Amino acid sequence: MSLRPFxxxxxxxxxxxxxxxxxxxxxxxxxxxxAQAAAEKAGLDKATGDNAAKPPTYDDVIVELTSPRVDALLxxxxxxxxxLTADGGIPAILKQREAxxxxxxxxxxxxxxxxxxxxxxxxxxxxxxxxxxxxxxxxHEDEARKMVANMVANPAAxxxxxxxxxxxxxxxxxxxxxxDTLGIKKATAEYYKIWGVxxxxxxxxxxxxxxxxxxxxxxxxxxxxxxxxxxxxDVQARAIENRAVLEGSKASGLTEQQFAMARERAQMAVTxxxxxxxxxxxxxxxxxxxxxLGYLKP
Amino acid sequence: MIRALxxxxxxxxxxxxLAVRGATGSVIWWRADQAPVRWEQPHPAVSRALHWRRAxxxxxxxxxxxEAGGEAWRTRVIVARLDPQRVRFDVAWGVDSTARPVWSxxxxxxxxxxxxxAGQFTAALPWGWVVSGGRERLAPGHGPxxxxxxxxxxGRVYIVDGDTLAALRASxxxxxxxxxxxxxxxxxxxxxxxxRAPCIIDCTHRDARLALGVDATGRVLVALTRxxxxxxxxxFLPLGLTVPEMAALMGALGARQAMLxxxxxxxxxxxxxxxxxxxxxxxxxxVPLGLVALGREE
Numbered sequence: 001m002s003l004r005p006f007x008x009x010x011x012x013x014x015x016x017x018x019x020x021x022x023x024x025x026x027x028x029x030x031x032x033x034x035a036q037a038a039a040e041k042a043g044l045d046k047a048t049g050d051n052a053a054k055p056p057t058y059d060d061v062i063v064e065l066t067s068p069r070v071d072a073l074l075x076x077x078x079x080x081x082x083x084l085t086a087d088g089g090i091p092a093i094l095k096q097r098e099a100x101x102x103x104x105x106x107x108x109x110x111x112x113x114x115x116x117x118x119x120x121x122x123x124x125x126x127x128x129x130x131x132x133x134x135x136x137x138x139x140h141e142d143e144a145r146k147m148v149a150n151m152v153a154n155p156a157a158x159x160x161x162x163x164x165x166x167x168x169x170x171x172x173x174x175x176x177x178x179x180d181t182l183g184i185k186k187a188t189a190e191y192y193k194i195w196g197v198x199x200x201x202x203x204x205x206x207x208x209x210x211x212x213x214x215x216x217x218x219x220x221x222x223x224x225x226x227x228x229x230x231x232x233x234d235v236q237a238r239a240i241e242n243r244a245v246l247e248g249s250k251a252s253g254l255t256e257q258q259f260a261m262a263r264e265r266a267q268m269a270v271t272x273x274x275x276x277x278x279x280x281x282x283x284x285x286x287x288x289x290x291x292x293l294g295y296l297k298p
Numbered sequence: 299m300i301r302a303l304x305x306x307x308x309x310x311x312x313x314x315x316l317a318v319r320g321a322t323g324s325v326i327w328w329r330a331d332q333a334p335v336r337w338e339q340p341h342p343a344v345s346r347a348l349h350w351r352r353a354x355x356x357x358x359x360x361x362x363x364x365e366a367g368g369e370a371w372r373t374r375v376i377v378a379r380l381d382p383q384r385v386r387f388d389v390a391w392g393v394d395s396t397a398r399p400v401w402s403x404x405x406x407x408x409x410x411x412x413x414x415x416a417g418q419f420t421a422a423l424p425w426g427w428v429v430s431g432g433r434e435r436l437a438p439g440h441g442p443x444x445x446x447x448x449x450x451x452x453g454r455v456y457i458v459d460g461d462t463l464a465a466l467r468a469s470x471x472x473x474x475x476x477x478x479x480x481x482x483x484x485x486x487x488x489x490x491x492x493x494r495a496p497c498i499i500d501c502t503h504r505d506a507r508l509a510l511g512v513d514a515t516g517r518v519l520v521a522l523t524r525x526x527x528x529x530x531x532x533x534f535l536p537l538g539l540t541v542p543e544m545a546a547l548m549g550a551l552g553a554r555q556a557m558l559x560x561x562x563x564x565x566x567x568x569x570x571x572x573x574x575x576x577x578x579x580x581x582x583x584x585v586p587l588g589l590v591a592l593g594r595e596e
Contacts, residue, residue, distance in 0.1 A: 080421060081396075081397075084397040084421065084422055085396060085397055089397055090393075090397040090422055090423065091393075091394075091395045091396060091397050094393065094397075094435075095395075097435075101433050101434060101435075108470075230434075230437075231437055234436055234437040235437075237423060237436075238423070241420060241421050241422055241423050242420075244421050244422070245420055245421050248421075264562065264563055264583075267563060267582055267583050268563055268582050271582050271583070273563075273582055296583070297398065297584070298582070298583065298584070
């Protein structure tokens with residue numbers, strides 16, 4: 001609360017009394033003024049304790065609940081509820097989710113029974129894959145280094161290889177920056193091709209040594225599928241809820257914040273908390289109380 | 299000179315403060331312009347003001363009278379402290395077949411020792427990850443200023459900051475969990491930068507607040523603010539502390555990690571007294587999620 005409005009009064013008081021008394025008196029007056037202002041803002045008369053209806057300060061968020069606004073609020077609440085329950089809406093999704101959740105313990109058990117063996121096999125294959133590729137890369141690097149050395153020694157024989165190599169180096173750098181795994185692989189293969197190294201044979205070499213990647217057991221695949229379905233239901237439910245909030249606000253003609261605040265204030269009024277409302281607001285709300293209670297059940 | 303100083307203070311504006319109110323006056327224990335960035339232990343002024351009442355086994359509660367700025371000039375805080383060695387936590391799912399939030403403390407089963415609304419929500423669904431009764435109900439949400447409360451099957455409870463929850467989600471140990479935001483205190487009592495001046499989120503908005511934290515000994519702390527200027531009848535008016543003030547409160551109460559839950563008209567809490575009667579601080583509306591504490595043997 002700003003103290004400036006009381007400055008004139010306090011200046012006057014300050015000139016009349018000795019210093020200590022002035023400060024004590026100032027402090028007391030400030031405290032009383034602050035308390036009274038807060039009480040008034042709360043809709044109370046501090047001196048009398050009267051809780052007669054007094055409206056809040058209306059602003060960008062707290063809008064006056066006139067009859068047209070209450071109509072608008074009801075339109076918004078109806079639109080919101082429609083979205084929440086359309087085609088089964090959130091309740092149907094939650095029911096599906098519950099059914100899925102009930103399956104998960106047994107699916108998890110079956111998946112856990114086989115996951116250890118699968119993870120071990122997968123790790124062994126990954127290690128073989130990495131080791132074999134690393135060894136092949138070293139061979140390729142040596143080959144490319146020799147080619148580059150020859151090129152430096154015989155520039156005329158290099159032709160346009162250096163230029164093409166620079167182009168593919170840039171492509172590799174860009175693919176790395178874009179986190180484009182496929183792009184990196186393609187650009188690297190093209191780069192080595194310039195030096196006569198064929199990386200496409202590497203895949204065949206790795207497969208010959210390490211075999212195919214072990215297939216995920218069906219129990220684990222099923223668990224992944226059901227978990228993903230559960231998560232997608234959550235995404236759907238949240239999307240419906242977000243849309244309901246937007247539709248409610250749109251149908252009411254109020255901003256989202258105004259709509260949320262109007263809803264809360266209406267809920268307070270219909271459930272008996274009637275302080276901080278003007279008489280006009282209470283009359284407007286009471287006129288549509290039965291309908292409001294349909295959405296704002298206490 | 300003194301007059302000039304007093305006027306200087308008026309012109310500069312007072313920083314926000316938090317004070318505990320007692321029989322002998324108020325004691326300021328926090329100032330926004332000198333706010334600590336880390337809470338390593340409870341604040342003595344706050345600890346002295348708390349008189350813990352034993353409720354059902356494993357549950358204690360207390361009240362704190364606070365003075366803060368603006369509308370929060372009279373704020374009462376109800377604090378519950380729960381011992382995970384003696385209670386076990388679960389998350390109560392409260393979305394009905396028409397996608398409406400239906401949970402409230404009024405409907406908790408007879409043996410419930412403690413209940414509070416959990417998480418945040420927009421229209422129908424809770425935000426973020428929900429595990430209820432050992433089963434996942436909703437996938438994690440994304441937000442760096444979020445935290446998740448976890449109760450494991452062996453009774454251990456903790457808070458995890460951030461939204462990287464893949465490992466936790468894959469764990470079979472989680473009995474109950476829910477996400478919420480914003481994080482008020484990161485591990486070690488650190489206040490996140492986003493809610494330190496200059497804030498990234500809205501740090502000036504005042505509202506009725508609800509927060510959950512874990513202290514150094516692993517006990518769960520839940521703090522609910524109530525507007526205190528007109529008795530309990532208007533306790534649930536959405537007037538109260540700012541986010542930074544709530545972070546400070548949780549730190550001063552002894553929390554080492556904490557997160558905000560849905561306050562405003564949603565905030566509600568129940569404590570079962572030692573003799574079985576119920577102490578309830580009701581909200582205005584039903585919510586989609588609750589956190590309940592039951593006896594370990596139940």
